[in-house]
């Protein structure tokens with residue numbers, strides 16, 4: 001039986017657990033908003049038309065921060081259409097949708113309060129620019145006495161929304177993006193927009209668009225150029241990444257290796273620009289779209305008619321997907337010193353942990369469980385655990401460690417998160433843990449026996465403690481959480 005070992009020592013701290021790592025994403029895409037989080041007339045809605053079954057699941061999942069309203073959608077969006085009594089119906093060119101604008105900024109903000117989450121707004125830098133971004137910010141955050149803030153008050157929202165986190169557009173490097181730009185064009189626009197937005201509200205935090213994924217031909221050069229333009233004006237640089245199995249389970253189970261390299265490459269690029277510009281300030285990362293997405297099964301939408309709330313990319317997830325999602329969360333935590341924000345894309349129906357039937361039930365997908373357990377138990381400080389163990393050979397990523405792990409500690413409580421990436425071999429894990437405390441509890445999602453089953457509720461995992469050493473056996477292709485409270 002292959003053996004692996006790690007050490008939990010409070011001296012090896014990486015960074016505090018930033019609660020913003022447990023973010024999600026609500027885009028006006030498919031059925032994420034309409035019949036996802038919002039469905040007036042559904043038997044389980046509140047007075048605002050919000051689905052209370054979805055709200056309860058979002059709270060159970062432990063989602064902390066929600067990015068809105070896109071995604072590709074934002075690059076053709078007029079935010080004014082979604083406020084006040086007159087809501088024009090428009091064509092959404094990004095996803096070939098009929099957008100009724102029944103749900104807009106004020107509805108989203110009411111929903112964030114009901115869900116207990118922090119909003120993260122994106123401005124349109126595709127078809128629009130600096131002025132509209134400032135108008136939106138004035139409407140949202142200015143107390144009153146001006147055109148846009150008084151309009152908000154007239155729309156029934158007396159207090160400013162005080163939205164702190166703002167994205168300067170979405171995936172502006174992608175040729176598919178409405179209003180796609182070169183790095184130099186976007187860098188200048190983002191810098192000027194950021195400076196002006198800070199004049200409206202100096203307390204905001206701004207996210208600059210990085211690459212849409214690390215496979216983009218402009219990856220690296222894009223980050224360097226946009227940062228050279230906007231370094232002083234922004235706080236974070238974005239990363240997006242989606243992964244799929246596509247007939248290669250061993251490679252897919254190692255997807256987090258790529259996420260890990262992607263993060264390290266973007267950190268290096270940001271720090272290179274800092275050195276070049278002689279800056280002390282560090283740019284941190286916002287991994288504001290990540291997930292499993294079976295995109296090779298996505299047929300595209302170019303030949304589809306325009307429809308309201310169409311069924312788009314409603315992937316059904318498997319046990320293997322849950323293991324990989326658990327590994328992504330481990331990876332994000334391991335980079336907690338530089339990754340400050342992360343949003344799983346998306347919350348409801350669109351490649352989502354929560355699925356709904358229009359007029360019917362809402363349910364948890366397999367990937368819900370590792371997210372919910374990590375968000376609940378990963379608290380306090382992230383610890384580097386220095387795992388040792390066998391290596392796996394993959395055609396996608398070359399050599400990859402079989403064990404992926406991270407830990408957190410908060411006072412006497414400990415949480416160890418671990419993934420065995422081997423598709424067919426269990427792994428005997430020993431871990432030195434500090435101090436004494438209550439009993440250890442283990443839970444596991446094991447995909448090895450049937451990786452494509454679509455149910456993956458966690459089961460108990462046997463954990464023994466001998467002196468200061470914990471022993472457990474991680475089944476093939478499994479994600480595990482061990483806690484001591």
Ligand code: AHR
Nearest residue numbers: 027071072073170171345
């Ligand atoms: O999350 C789905 C889409 O993926 C988003 O609209 C876009 O930003 C990304 O390419």
